[in-house]
Amino acid sequence: MVAAPVASGSPDADHPGMTGPRLSPKRQSQPAGRAVVPIRARAGARPGAGAGARARKAPALPAAALLERLRTSRWFAGLSEPLQRAIVTRGVVRDYAAGAFIIRAGDPSKGLFTVLDGRVRMLVHVGDGEESVLHVGEAGFWFGHWSAMSGQPSQGSVVAATAVRALVLSPAQFEAVCALDPRYYREINGYVLAMFDYLFRYVGEAQGLAREQWLALRLADLAAMRRDDEVTRAPVTLRIPQSELASMVGASRQTVSGTLARLEARGLIAVKYRAIVVLDEAGLRRAANSLRSVSPPRPRSP
Numbered sequence: 001m002v003a004a005p006v007a008s009g010s011p012d013a014d015h016p017g018m019t020g021p022r023l024s025p026k027r028q029s030q031p032a033g034r035a036v037v038p039i040r041a042r043a044g045a046r047p048g049a050g051a052g053a054r055a056r057k058a059p060a061l062p063a064a065a066l067l068e069r070l071r072t073s074r075w076f077a078g079l080s081e082p083l084q085r086a087i088v089t090r091g092v093v094r095d096y097a098a099g100a101f102i103i104r105a106g107d108p109s110k111g112l113f114t115v116l117d118g119r120v121r122m123l124v125h126v127g128d129g130e131e132s133v134l135h136v137g138e139a140g141f142w143f144g145h146w147s148a149m150s151g152q153p154s155q156g157s158v159v160a161a162t163a164v165r166a167l168v169l170s171p172a173q174f175e176a177v178c179a180l181d182p183r184y185y186r187e188i189n190g191y192v193l194a195m196f197d198y199l200f201r202y203v204g205e206a207q208g209l210a211r212e213q214w215l216a217l218r219l220a221d222l223a224a225m226r227r228d229d230e231v232t233r234a235p236v237t238l239r240i241p242q243s244e245l246a247s248m249v250g251a252s253r254q255t256v257s258g259t260l261a262r263l264e265a266r267g268l269i270a271v272k273y274r275a276i277v278v279l280d281e282a283g284l285r286r287a288a289n290s291l292r293s294v295s296p297p298r299p300r301s302p
Contacts, residue, residue: 063088066167070114073140074228075191083177083184087112090173096160103158109147110154111170112188115139118164119239123157131157133247136222136240140229145192148174149185198225211251212259212291216284218248219269223278238276263287 066088071077076084093116096102103110105125119138123131134156137143147154148171169177178185198221205214223236246256260276263269268284270277278284 061093069116070140070167072230073114073142074231075142075194076114076140077231078190079187080183082181083187086177086180086184087169088167090177091167091169094166094168096164096166098160098162098164100160100164101157102160102164102166103144103147103154103156105155105157106153108153109144109151109171111144111168112142112148112174113144113158113166113168114142116165116167118166119161120164121159121161121244123159124155132250133244135248136161136238136244138226138229138239142191142229145188145195149189149192206250209288210291211249211255213288214249215245215251215256215259216263216268216288216291218245219263219276219278220281220284223281223284236278236281237272238278239274240276241274259291262291 063085067084070084070088076087079087096118102113102120105123115137117139119136120141120143121133122135122137122143124134126132143158144154146152148169178188205217209217219238222238222240226236226238242253242256242260245260246253249256251259260269260271263284264271266283266287268278268280268287270279
């Protein structure tokens, strides 16, 4: 068993916006919009600006405890044990303030990340200065694979929706880990392929389904992915505001609110404050068929 502690992060030029642990997240304002609800990630602001606290060093985490924690992720638990240990011993724990850009679209690779605590939003550009939510992740969620493996600039942004603690494998350390055994690269690539499969289906659903149908399927998918990120048999709680759901499916807040109310009345979900408890994932997928008559599918692009 590895006994050495994992190094903790301190602020530097490559990771602006990092602060001490557990800062209180600020509420996100509800963006206006009829069909697509953009989520602005403090565009034009310095990452972490206004977070209010001086940067502080995160406490060191024993490698053995970190391994146990990361193994609650189905993907990480499926990696070979030597690769698990290589990632943990070479990774650095860093803290990010709510609102900080962990990754900016167009930036060079920042490495491989996993959320230890908190919540992140993955954003994509949809217009001049506007970004929409593609996905949300909590503890156990990994990101940064594509840019780290391809060497290409990041295609989207990742923003700390709350104060976030993450394990970071820098680009240099990522390459060092892969150099230990060529098979490690294939193991890590498995996550990228799984996300590609998910996003490929995501594009098809966006083109062909009514917004209410897509919302039901997105809730089921989010619950399934959350269960993979942190394996549990209990009902999955999605900590996501309705404004972010609206941005994900290109619907108005009114459409999202009405659809959630119908799904809750059928016992498939429970709507909480800024959260949704998924009670029946399979039922949500079946419900998508019965929601077809609520609104017509969006027209396909020519």
